[in-house]
Amino acid sequence: MxxxxxxxxxxxxxxxxxxxxxxxxxxxxxxxxxxxxxxxxxxxxxxxxxxxxxxxxxxxxxxxxxxxxxxxxxDRFILDMLNMQQPSRRAALDDEAMMHFFENYNKKFFLAEGRHGERGFDYMLPLYKNDSITGGPVSEIIRASGLAAMGNKGNPSLLIAARAKQVKVLRQLNQQLQNPKTAFSEATLLTAVLLGVFENIIWDSPQSMQIRTSHVQGAVTLAGLVGPAQLTGAVGRGIYLRIRENMLAHCFLTRDPFPDFLLEPEGVEQQDSNPVLWRLFSRLCQVRSDHKIKGSVDTDMAIEAQRIMDELEIWEQSIPEWKPSETTLSALAAKRKEDDPHRYVWLWTLWMLHQTSRIMASELVLNWARAQALLTPSVSTSTAVDNAISAHIKVCEELRKRTDFHLNEFRSMEAGIGTVASYDLLWPLFILASSSTSTKETMIWIIKSAEFIGEEFGIRQAKILVDGIKKYI
CATH class of the missing domain: 4.10.240 (CD2-Gal4)
Known part of the structure; x- marks a missing residue:
């Protein structure tokens, strides 16, 4: 000293x-x-x-x-709390952790009736305010997540403190689940969601993936018991959207079917996140689940996968901002500096899910075409393989190009929103790494991109992805 x-x-x-x-x-x-x-x-x-x-x-x-x-x-509540006279060292650290979380990990959504350019809504703040007063688990898991993120920058003691808070939150959550008055509350639901977020941030053991998955599934189960119809207010709606997105990522990774109750009824108007898109995602989850169970792609699966690809391409035309031209990308990047960066990240996330879905569907069609060429070699089956490969390479190159562009954009963002957005960058890297058409040059690019994400934003999963790819090149 x-x-x-x-x-x-x-x-x-x-x-x-x-x-x-x-x-x-x-x-x-x-x-x-x-x-x-x-x-x-x-x-x-x-x-x-x-x-x-x-x-x-x-x-x-x-x-x-x-x-x-x-x-x-x-809002005024949090600002007043941050400026209490002479806070203790621990209280000051908790406040810093809370701010770090909201600055870097508060992914905002947009209401169905919202217009383009409007700010996303902070669905966590009302529950954070209430639990800060009552000592509930929402405020504690937010602080724990903030401490874990700060600890990822090279301070192991903060990671230990974060894990200690998380253990406390687990006890609080169990108590709430055993109480009929709180078992299905919005605070309980959000706590389950944020426990998954915490595990995603800290990622300090090989079991982190399993633990995160259990929290995601727990939140989905609770949401099913509560029923989407009860999650209609601003807070409930935000929790519902977060759960739906987490579950989709889980189903894409595990090849499990997507729960029907998380699909909204048709007629909900929202240009860039309407039921049509999510039903396409759900159909893709189902055909990939069928493939996992059967072990091969049959003709019906290939036809359905091709339909999904075609419908995704048609649906994309409804979002002018998604056009993959350099002019559009540059204009959108410039506009986000004037408007809300959350809108920019929102559009990127949806486009990324859309494009990776096209790649996963295309991979099924390619697998089927290759199998047919082996079973019945002919000019037509050989041509079908060539066409499938060309289509697959095209969507992969488009994803790589856009991922590279957005990686630089997120890095240049002065706001911490770039951190939460960078987590979404790992999924397209994983999809490209899993692609049957990816070359060694693509794999090297993936490694460099993942290493950059890990170093720039302190995301531990990036290193895991890098270590996994290096074994095979």
């Missing part, structure tokens, strides 16, 4: 930006002027001594390269 001299009592954003903090109450002038969160001021007595070991210096140097800016507007 060494004496650090007179430390700065300024707020965290000013210290990070190396700007003079005027210590104004309740928020410093710099933060008010730049419309960012003011974290409050440090207790000088807590900052007199600092650790000056070489290890800490190296870690601090690495962390200094990553200083995301807040991307969301926090």
């Amino acid at each position: 060494g004496f650090s001299g007179k430390p700065s009592k300024g707020c965290a954003p000013c210290r990070a930006k190396r700007t003079k903090c005027d210590l104004a109450q309740p928020f410093c002038t710099q933060c008010v002027r730049k419309n960012r969160i003011c974290s409050g001021y440090r207790d000088e007595k807590d900052m007199v001594f600092v650790n000056e070991t070489n290890l800490v210096v190296r870690k601090a140097s690495r962390r200094a390269d990553y200083q995301p800016q807040p991307s969301f507007s926090v």
